[in-house]
Structures are given as C-alpha cells and as structure tokens.
Amino acid sequence: MPDLASRVTAVFAPDGPLAAADGAFCPRPGQVQMALAVAQTLREGGALVAEAATGVGKTFAYLAPVLLGGERALLSTATKTLQDQLYGRDLPRLIGALGLPVRTALLKGRSSYLCPYRLELARHEAPASAAAARELARIERWAQATATGDLAELPELDERSPVIPLVTSTRDNCLGSECPRFRDCHVARARREALAADVVVINHHLFFADLAIRESGMAELLPAVRAVVFDEAHQLNETGIQFLGRQLGHRQLQDFARDLLAAGLQHARGLQDWSALAGGLENALRDLRLAAGNPPSSPPGGNARLRWNALAPEGVPEAGWLAALARLQAALESIAAACEAVQDAAADFPRLLVRAQRLARLAAHFAQPATADAARWLEVGLYTLQLTESPLDIAQTVRERLLGIAPPDSSDPSDSPAPPEGQPPFAAVGEEDPFAPSAAPAAPRAWVFVSATLGDDAQLTWFTRPCGLEGAARILRVGSPFDYARQSVLYIPAPAAFPRPADAAHPAAVARLAGDAALRLGGRTLVLTTTLRALRGISQALAERFRGEGAPITVLAQGEYPKRVLMERFRAAGQSKAQGCVLVASASFWEGVDIPGRALQCVVIDKLPFPPPGDPLIEARCRRIEAAGGSAFAAISLPEAAVALKQGAGRLIRCETDTGALAICDTRLISMSYGKRLLAALPPMRRLADEAQLMQALDVLAVSEA
Incomplete structure (x- = not known):
C-alpha cells in the first residue's frame, strides 16, 4: 500500500479525486507542499506551524492527510461560523471526493445548544419585551422539530439576543444527569456523537474552556485523538488567555x-x-x-x-x-x-x-x-x-500541557506550586490529564497550527513566542498562488496630499476617498477602520454624502445589523447594477470576511492597525519586553500591525479571477522608517503614484465588470 505522502500527493494531482469531483479544481504546488508537511507531522508527531497565504487552499491541505491517515483527529477553528463551514461544507466535500467511510461530529459550547429544561423555566418568566416574547415563541416552535438543538439552525436569531441566555445552560446552572430533561439534552447528545466520531470539529473557545475548567467533555475524547489541528491559529493566544x-x-x-x-x-x-x-x-x-x-x-x-x-x-x-x-x-x-x-x-x-x-x-x-x-x-x-x-500569553500552558515540555526548574512535579485560590487546577488529583502527550513513543500526538497570517519574519515569532512554540515546532511558510501585480493595485497617499492620521480632518478625507471609489465602482467598497470613533465619523460622512431618495450608494455601518445581515446585504448589492453599497466596519471585519468576485473590488483602510494605546494587557506585555532590555515597539507593536494589515488587505483578492484596489490612508507608511517593514508584509501589489492613478484604475475595473 502506498505510504501517506504518496496518497496525499495523488489527491491533488491533475487527474486525482479532487479534479474528478470539481471541474474548477487546479493543482497548486503550495497546497501539496503544505499537505506533505502535515502528513510528515502526523507520521512523526510533534508540532507544525504553517503559514499558508490566501489562495493556497489550506483547509484541504490539512484535511486530506488527516482523513487519509486514518487516525482520530480534532479540528479546531476560530469561530462558530467557520466551524459550521468546515463541518457542513469542506469536510463532506473532501470525504465524498475521497470515498472514505469517515464519521464526523460537530461539538460546540453549551451556549450554542438549546436546553429543554431552561426553555421550560423561561416559559414561566415574563419576557422583557414584546420582541423577546416573539423570539421565545419562535424558539419554542423550532424546539419541537430540531434534532441537534444547535441555535445556528435559526439564522434569524440575533446572536446578541437577550433570550439566548434564558434558553441555554452554563457550566454553573446545568444540572447534569440529575436534570429532569437529561434524556433530551442536546449537549449530552453532541458529546456522545463526538466520542463515537473519527473526526470532531470544535472551536478554540471550546478547547481552552476544557483546558482550563474541564467544560467541554473532551476529557474522554482527547486521549484517543492522535492529531489536533488549529485552523485560524493566529487567534489562539488571545482566545486562550480569556x-x-x-x-x-x-x-x-x-x-x-x-x-x-x-x-x-x-x-x-x-x-x-x-x-x-x-x-x-x-x-x-x-x-x-x-x-x-x-x-x-x-x-x-x-x-x-x-x-x-x-x-x-x-x-x-x-x-x-x-x-x-x-x-x-x-x-x-x-x-x-x-x-x-x-x-x-x-x-x-x-x-x-x-x-x-x-x-x-x-x-x-x-x-x-x-x-x-x-x-x-x-x-x-x-x-x-x-x-x-x-x-500575558499561553506559552507556558502550551509547552507544559500540550507539548509536554517541562519548565527548566521543575525536575520534581511535587515541587510545583498549587493552583492559586479561586482558580481550578488543570487536572484533579488522581485524574488522568487528557491533554498530556501520548505516552506511546511510537505514536506521539501531532499538533498542527495553520493560518494565513502568523507573523512577518521567517520564524513567525509573533505567533510562536506567545504560544510557546518558538524552537519547539517545525516552521513552514507557503506563498500565495495569486498574481497580485496583475490582479490588484495599492495606493498610499503621499504625506503632502493627505491629512496625517492624527489630524481631525483625516476621517473626512478617508470618507471622501471611499465615496469617490464607490461612485466609480457602483459600490463594491469596504472601509476598514481601526477604531469605533473612526467608524462613526467615516460612516456618518458617507451617509451625509449619499443621503436622500434615489442616491446611487447605500451606506452600511457595523453595529446597525448583525454581521451576517450586513454581509448578506453587501453581497446582494454587489450583484446589483441598480444600487451600489459601501460598508464601513471595524474589529471582526478585518478577518473572516470572504467576498470573492465582483461584489468587492475596493478595500480602504483608514490607519495602520497598531495595538490600541492604554490596553492593560498590551502595556503589561510591553513592560515585560522592556524590562528584559528589548524594544516593545519592535517586538509587539510592529508585528501586531503587520499581521492585522495582512488580514485587512487579504479581504480584497480571494480567488484567481478577482481584481481590485487597496487604499491605505496612512502616510506613515511612506514617511516613517518602519513603513518598509509593514509594506513588506503586504502582498506584492502594483503601486500607484497618486490618487489620479487610483481613480483611473477604478474606472478600468468598473468597465471590465460592466
């Protein structure tokens, strides 16, 4: 029988099963390179950190060796939305193409599942409002038919709804096996299905909840798992410390x-x-x-x-x-x-x-x-x-709990200090630690960390250092197959032509540029801001400009509707020739937004995304760096900005046929010495000399899509 590497290579061949199942499939050398690195890690154990740029096809690159390897695996994503996408779309597609008899399961946290007992209690409480009463009635009707109890089956239910805490359980209020509705418990059913599955899809929050407080039920699941893959791993540190x-x-x-x-x-x-x-x-x-x-x-x-x-x-x-x-x-x-x-x-x-x-x-x-x-x-x-x-980070936890690397001064486990008062120990006395590395030397556990953005240096230290993987993991960086110089342009205003980021006139200037771009493209413009104040200022200026019946552009702003609704409206407007749309957003819209095709052709970034000043966590990390004689700006601020900038720029080109323009309205990219480092983190787009060239490029885009 061919070894795993040979079988993985065959999957991505021009005449392989993926090509047979998908007529649009095209071989990508970077995808094969990453898949072989994952296969090697599965075979040998240990840790792999892989940065795969947009377009590589990283999801199939780790799924193929995991599925072909035949070992039980845990796949963790950054959000519940990505979790649903992986479980409901990507896994079934690849399993079908490979013709494998693989059992999969989806496991989320308690707050994602309806609790029948809590729903009964909620019926006896007076709803806080008429809207809450309507939502509760909708949930009651759905509860009669659902098999999973997963609230994601209710797309019209706002994730911020005050009704959700009333109909879901928490670790604190769950009655467990003593609950009168335990036989109908959706959480318990999901955990049983996970225990019986070959591949289980979870999310980072759930993984660390179990690591910290044994909440997710993986104490039974993980010992039998040979491979753990963290997709969108760049969020791992911030999720873990929560x-x-x-x-x-x-x-x-x-x-x-x-x-x-x-x-x-x-x-x-x-x-x-x-x-x-x-x-x-x-x-x-x-x-x-x-x-x-x-x-x-x-x-x-x-x-x-x-x-x-x-x-x-x-x-x-x-x-x-x-x-x-x-x-x-x-x-x-x-x-x-x-x-x-x-x-x-x-x-x-x-x-x-x-x-x-x-x-x-x-x-x-x-x-x-x-x-x-x-x-x-x-x-x-x-x-x-x-x-x-x-x-300050999860380094010690990852090294000791996941990789099994003891701290330098802990030769005797009995010398370890007790957990602080009020903090539950990671493993109870006499209880097996499910996260401990496999004791079998022939089959050590494999840990795979993948993302499109993990740093701006060869060793990806922005990610590996706080996650305890520096010097303890193999590093792989795979470039994008996209032809950015042909597919995209980059405009950065000269210092003499645009207000500085600190100037009061800056938001208005960004709004003017974004509005001009939207007019030329018929919408199809996304504005990413670094602060909520800038979001409000820019969106208000755009709304004022395009106010009135018959205005050619609709202005959407984050916070007006749930993210899912905003994205649906933006995509729909991108396909319409009657009404264009510009979306102004911050925070979560810098990543995880996938709008391929003509719906998005211009991304405007207001400022360089440096960490916010005054953040106590960032300040504490900076103090630690400076106490050790290092530069906090070079070690923290610049890498943070580079990674976030790569994420924001990555919203523009999502497939080989996409074209578009990126405008970064921060003159410090040109005027400051550190600008070269941040520019080097961006895809190799064709640089434009001035705003006139940007408008000409947008006109060409508009004509080509007409």
Whole structure:
C-alpha cells in the first residue's frame, strides 16, 4: 500500500479525486507542499506551524492527510461560523471526493445548544419585551422539530439576543444527569456523537474552556485523538488567555442572584430568606460599582478600562474599594451557607453552593495584589463592571500541557506550586490529564497550527513566542498562488496630499476617498477602520454624502445589523447594477470576511492597525519586553500591525479571477522608517503614484465588470 505522502500527493494531482469531483479544481504546488508537511507531522508527531497565504487552499491541505491517515483527529477553528463551514461544507466535500467511510461530529459550547429544561423555566418568566416574547415563541416552535438543538439552525436569531441566555445552560446552572430533561439534552447528545466520531470539529473557545475548567467533555475524547489541528491559529493566544485568566463581572453575579432566587422559591420556599440573600448580593454588587466611581475617561455609552497595578484600580479609592469587595465576599459566603443547609432539597442547591464558593474565592482573590506575570484591569460602564486578570500569553500552558515540555526548574512535579485560590487546577488529583502527550513513543500526538497570517519574519515569532512554540515546532511558510501585480493595485497617499492620521480632518478625507471609489465602482467598497470613533465619523460622512431618495450608494455601518445581515446585504448589492453599497466596519471585519468576485473590488483602510494605546494587557506585555532590555515597539507593536494589515488587505483578492484596489490612508507608511517593514508584509501589489492613478484604475475595473 502506498505510504501517506504518496496518497496525499495523488489527491491533488491533475487527474486525482479532487479534479474528478470539481471541474474548477487546479493543482497548486503550495497546497501539496503544505499537505506533505502535515502528513510528515502526523507520521512523526510533534508540532507544525504553517503559514499558508490566501489562495493556497489550506483547509484541504490539512484535511486530506488527516482523513487519509486514518487516525482520530480534532479540528479546531476560530469561530462558530467557520466551524459550521468546515463541518457542513469542506469536510463532506473532501470525504465524498475521497470515498472514505469517515464519521464526523460537530461539538460546540453549551451556549450554542438549546436546553429543554431552561426553555421550560423561561416559559414561566415574563419576557422583557414584546420582541423577546416573539423570539421565545419562535424558539419554542423550532424546539419541537430540531434534532441537534444547535441555535445556528435559526439564522434569524440575533446572536446578541437577550433570550439566548434564558434558553441555554452554563457550566454553573446545568444540572447534569440529575436534570429532569437529561434524556433530551442536546449537549449530552453532541458529546456522545463526538466520542463515537473519527473526526470532531470544535472551536478554540471550546478547547481552552476544557483546558482550563474541564467544560467541554473532551476529557474522554482527547486521549484517543492522535492529531489536533488549529485552523485560524493566529487567534489562539488571545482566545486562550480569556479562559486561563479570571473574571468576576456584573452579569455573572446578577445571573447567579436570579438563579438563586428562582431555585429557592421553587424548591425551598420558607427554608431560607431567599429574597434577602439575593437582594444582599445585588446590593453588594451595586456598592462595588459605586466604589469604582464614574471615570472621566469613560466614553459615551461605553465602558472605561482602568489599569489595576495596585490593590485598587487606577483612580479608585483603595479603602472604599476593598471594603466593597469584602461586602461582596461576605454576601456570597452567606449564600453558600444557606445553600449548604438545604442542599438535599433539590439538585440545584449543591451546584449553587459550588458557584457561591467559587465566586467568593474570586472576590477574595481580587482583593489581593496581582502577580507580576499577569495583567489586571477593571472595565466600568454606567451600571456594570467587570474585574479581569489575565496571563500575558499561553506559552507556558502550551509547552507544559500540550507539548509536554517541562519548565527548566521543575525536575520534581511535587515541587510545583498549587493552583492559586479561586482558580481550578488543570487536572484533579488522581485524574488522568487528557491533554498530556501520548505516552506511546511510537505514536506521539501531532499538533498542527495553520493560518494565513502568523507573523512577518521567517520564524513567525509573533505567533510562536506567545504560544510557546518558538524552537519547539517545525516552521513552514507557503506563498500565495495569486498574481497580485496583475490582479490588484495599492495606493498610499503621499504625506503632502493627505491629512496625517492624527489630524481631525483625516476621517473626512478617508470618507471622501471611499465615496469617490464607490461612485466609480457602483459600490463594491469596504472601509476598514481601526477604531469605533473612526467608524462613526467615516460612516456618518458617507451617509451625509449619499443621503436622500434615489442616491446611487447605500451606506452600511457595523453595529446597525448583525454581521451576517450586513454581509448578506453587501453581497446582494454587489450583484446589483441598480444600487451600489459601501460598508464601513471595524474589529471582526478585518478577518473572516470572504467576498470573492465582483461584489468587492475596493478595500480602504483608514490607519495602520497598531495595538490600541492604554490596553492593560498590551502595556503589561510591553513592560515585560522592556524590562528584559528589548524594544516593545519592535517586538509587539510592529508585528501586531503587520499581521492585522495582512488580514485587512487579504479581504480584497480571494480567488484567481478577482481584481481590485487597496487604499491605505496612512502616510506613515511612506514617511516613517518602519513603513518598509509593514509594506513588506503586504502582498506584492502594483503601486500607484497618486490618487489620479487610483481613480483611473477604478474606472478600468468598473468597465471590465460592466
């Protein structure tokens, strides 16, 4: 039988199964190169970090060796949307083309699945609004027919809907096998299917939830898995630190108070004063919010993020803050004592007891100074607050937990410190660690990390260093097959021809340029901003320009509708000759947006995407670099900007037939010495000398698509 490398190569051959199944398939040397590297990693074990530029076909490049290798595998993506795409489109296509008898399963977190028991409870609560009542009724009708309980089956349900927490469970309020509707539990069913599957598709959030708090049920699944692939791995560090840190927030405590009151009145009425206990917690939470004050830097309608390098956050009186934390801890301890006294009354109370104890430990933890290897901050809104402590990266966790590389000073496991109070240990005493590397020397576990953007240097240190893979993984970089010099142009305004990014006139100038581009193309223009303030300013200027009935351009702005709706409207406008569209967006639209063809032909970026100033996590990372004698700007700010810029530019050319123009409205690319490094990170597009040439290029694009 041919070895794995030979079989993988045959899949991508001109006369191979992919070509037979898809008439549009064309062989790509980079795709084969990456697939063979993945096959080698599956055979030998260890870690592979692969940066595959747009157009390589990285998904099939890792799927083919995984499927042909015949080993159980775990595939992790960055978002639930990409997870659905991988499970519902890419995997079935390749499995069908290869004719393999492979069992696949999709596994998401609890918040993605309907909880029948929580739905029953929600029926007895008065909806917060008429809209919430309609959404709840829609979910009830769907619940009668769904087989999976996956809320993604309801595309009209806004992911921000306040109804979702009412009809889904959390680790805190799930009753497990003691739930009266456990036989109908969609989460339990999804986990059983995952245990029986050959290939399981998860997401990064779920992976790290299990790594930190054993939430996803992979303790049984992972020991039998030989390969783990992280797609869109550039998000891994930021996702991981969310789960490896600690959070204590307003919603978390309010949900607990609500669950406590509901369970107490339903199952133990008269045994404790549940109203007083829940009210005492809410009063303590209110006192903590008042102790935080009203920071003058708080943006209108938004949250202020306060540094927290001492016992109290910056600008918050220490005595009042610590006293409020102590009252919160005392309220939680009183609730814990009450739940312990009635824990035999119903299954809810033992779980409420555990929640109260954990929250009390968190309150006590945040009353102590943060450690040097963590960043701590406080987010304060008008009525809300969130206390957060985060590790600076996931390097130690990846090296010790995934790769099995012991720290230099830990010769004896018994010398390892106990986990901090309030933080659950990664593995309970006497419990097998499912994430530990395979003990079988002949078949070590394979870890594959892939993305289109992982750094701007040969060793991809922007990714490998914070993820603990520097010096511990094979590195592969595969260039794009696209002919960028033919398919695209790049315009950067000269310093004398455009306002500087810090000038008040800059947003208006960006809006004018984007509006001129949209007029020439009949829409088909995406504006990516680095801040929400710029998003508002640019979108308002464009809306003013194209205001009125019969305007040739519709202006869409992030936040007006859910992302899915915005993308559908933008794509539809791109196919229409009657009404053009320009979309102004920030944050999540810099990546994960795939609009091939004529619907998108111009991308305008307002500024270089440097990390936001004042971010406590970024500041803590910079302090660590500078304390070691390094340059925080060179080690953090420039690589962050380069990766984000590559992501934003990557929205333009998505296939071999795409054509378009990229305009980066930041004159620092020309005027500052570091501009050369950032330009080198971009695809090799044809440079334009001035705005007149840009408009001529757009006119050519418009004619060619007419």
